[in-house]
Amino acid sequence: MPLHRALSIATLSLLALSAHAAEVLRVLAWPGYAEPEQVRQFEAKFNARVELTLVGADDELWLRASKNHGQNYDVLALNTAILQTFIDQGLAVPIQRTQIPNLKKQLPRFHKITALSRDGQLYAVPYTYSEMGLIYNRKLVKTPPKSMSEMWNPQYRDKVLAFNGSAHNFSVAAMQLGYPNPFRLSPQQIANTTRKLVDLRQNVFKFYNTPEEVVDLYRTNSIALIYANYGGQQIALLKKAGADIGYVIPNEGALAWLDCWAILPGAKNLNLAHAWINFTLGKEMSQQLVNQQGLNNTTQESVNNADNHKIIWLEPVENAAERANLWARIVGGHKK
Template sequence: MSYRCPLWVMPLIFFLSLPVQADEQTLRVLAWPGYADSDVVAGFEKRFNVKVEVTMVGSDEVLRSKMTENQGGNFDVIAANTAEVHYYADQGLLQPLRPERIANTSRQLPRFRDYSRIPDVVVDGRIYAIPYVWSDMGLIYDRKQFSQPPESITSMWDPKFRGSVLAFNTSNHNFSLASLSLGGDPFRIEAADFPRVSEQLIALRRNVLTFYSLPEEAAELFRRHNVALLFANYGRQQLKQLRDAGIDVGYVIPREGALAWLDCWAISRGARDPVLANVWINYMLEPGVSNLLTERQGLPNTLQEPNEGGPSNRLIWLRPVEDDKRRTELWQRIVSGERPPLVQQ
C-alpha cells in the first residue's frame, strides 16, 4: 500500500529540504494587533526552528510608511487590506504568489478562493495576496436608546443623537461614508461633488461626540458617555469588546450597504526568504490558528462562516480611492474645525 503525504506537510518538507543559512532564519512580519499574538508566534518558531520578528501597525497610513521604507525590504510578509495590496502591487513592493504552494488555502471558504471575484487581489493577471480575515464596518447601537435598529447610515447625522455618536478618525473611510450617505460612489468622488461631500463631513463633525482611533478607546467612550451609535471601523471586533464589557448593543448593516475590509497576507518584494513566508501564510490558515483570531478578536476568518450575521449582499469591499492626498488634506482641515477652502462660500 502506497503512502500519500498530506497536503499541509508539503510546504514544511520543501522548507526543511533547503540549505540552512543563518541569515535567512528570521522571518520579519508586519501586521495588525491580534494577528500575530506571542503564543501563535512561539508555536511557529518552535515547529520550524526559526525566529520571528513582528512589527505592529495601527493604521493604513503607518503600514504604508513602513512598507515604502527601503522599498519593502524591511519585511518578508505583511498583513494588509485588499485596497492597500493593490497599491503595493502597483508600486512593485510585492511578489506574486502561487496559492497552490500554500496547501491550507484548500481549507478556505469557496468565495475566498475565487481570486478573480475578490477586488484588488489580482493585479495585471497576477495573484498578490491570500485572504485571511475580514469584517463589515456596520453600525453598533445601544439597544436602550433605539426602539428599532437604525436602518440607514444617515442615522449618524440625526440631530437627536447629537453628541452621542462615535466615528473613526480617518480620511478615506469618512469621505466614503459621506459620499455613500448622499447616494454617491464611496471610492470615486467627482471633483464637482467634493464640496457637497465635504459639507456632509462638516455636519458629521458637529454631530459626533468625537472621532476615535483605537477600538479600546471607542469602547471606553461608549461606556462613559452613554453613546447611542458607533461607526464600527474595526467591525465585529468592536462588537465583541462591548458585549464582553456587559453593554447591551446591537449590530446592523445599513440599507445603503457597509464598507468592508478583507485583510490578506502578502509577501514583500524584499523578502529574504519567500519560502519561509509561504510557510507562515500556510500556518496562519491552520484552523487552530485562524480560529484563535476569531475567538480573541471576534473577527470572521476565511475558513468558516461567522456565528452571527453571515455574509451580506450589502457589503462594499474597500477599493482604492480617487485621490488619497486630497482626502487627507481636506479631512485634516475638517476634523480640526477649519473650513476647507474648497467648501467656503
C-alpha cells in the first residue's frame, strides 16, 4: 500500500475516532452527590466522560466556580443562598424546563421556590436538602442537648467538631446572640458574632470539611458534639461506623440548606448539562441520596420528619466576603 494512502487512511481513522470520542462534562459537587456507579450509568447512556470535582465548603465552591468567570466547569451543585450571588455575577445561565422532563417527578413544593428563578427564567433545579442539627455522643452527653449553645459549654472544651465554613457559622453564632435575622447582620452585630466564634474556637477540636473526615476524627478522638453541616448524611456515615450517637434539632431551630444544580457560563455542551440534571432526578440518583447518603431528595418526603421542626432556610448574607475574611482569621488562630 502506498505510504500516502496509508497516511490518509490513518488520518481518516483518527478523525472518526475523534468524532465519536466521549464528550466531557465537568461537574463541581459535594461528597455523595454523584457516586461512581451512577456516574458510570450516565457516561454509558450519553457516551460522555464525567470529570467530578468535590468541594468541602461554600467558600471553596465559590472560588473554584467563579474563577475564569465560570469557564472551568459545566454544572455545579450549590445552595439557594449562594445561587443569588451566581445570578448577580452572571455565573449561572438559564435552564430550559423542557429539557428536564423529570421535573414532573419532584414534589410540588419544590416548584414554588421563588429563589430559583429571576425575570421569568429558571436558574437552578433542586436536588437535595437537609437541616443542620446537632449530633451528640451518647457516651459523653447523657442528656440530649436542647440548644446549639451547648457547643460553647466549657465542659466540652476540645470535644467539639464544627464545620469549616464562614457563612453558616456566623449565622449560627448570631442565633445564639438572639439576633432576629442571622443572615443580615449590622457592623456591630458582625463584631459581636466574631467574638462569639472566637469563644467557640476554645471548644473546637477541629473545624472539619467533609462528612468522611468527621467519621475518622470521631473514631480516634473523644468527641462529644458535632455540628451536622451535612445533616442526615453525617448521621448515616457515623452510625455505619458503629458510633453511638443521637441527633437533635435545637429548640431555637436549625439552619437548613437546599442544594440545586445550576449550569455555568463555561458549559461546552448545554444539552449534556441538561441531561445530567435530568438524570440526577431519576430513580437511581434520587434513591442513592436516601439509601446511601442519608440525605433527602426532592421526589419523596423527608426521611427524618425534619419538616415538623423549626427549619430556617439559608438566605444570602449581608457580606459574604467579609464573613469569609473574618472566618479565615478566626480559624487561623486555632492551634489544632
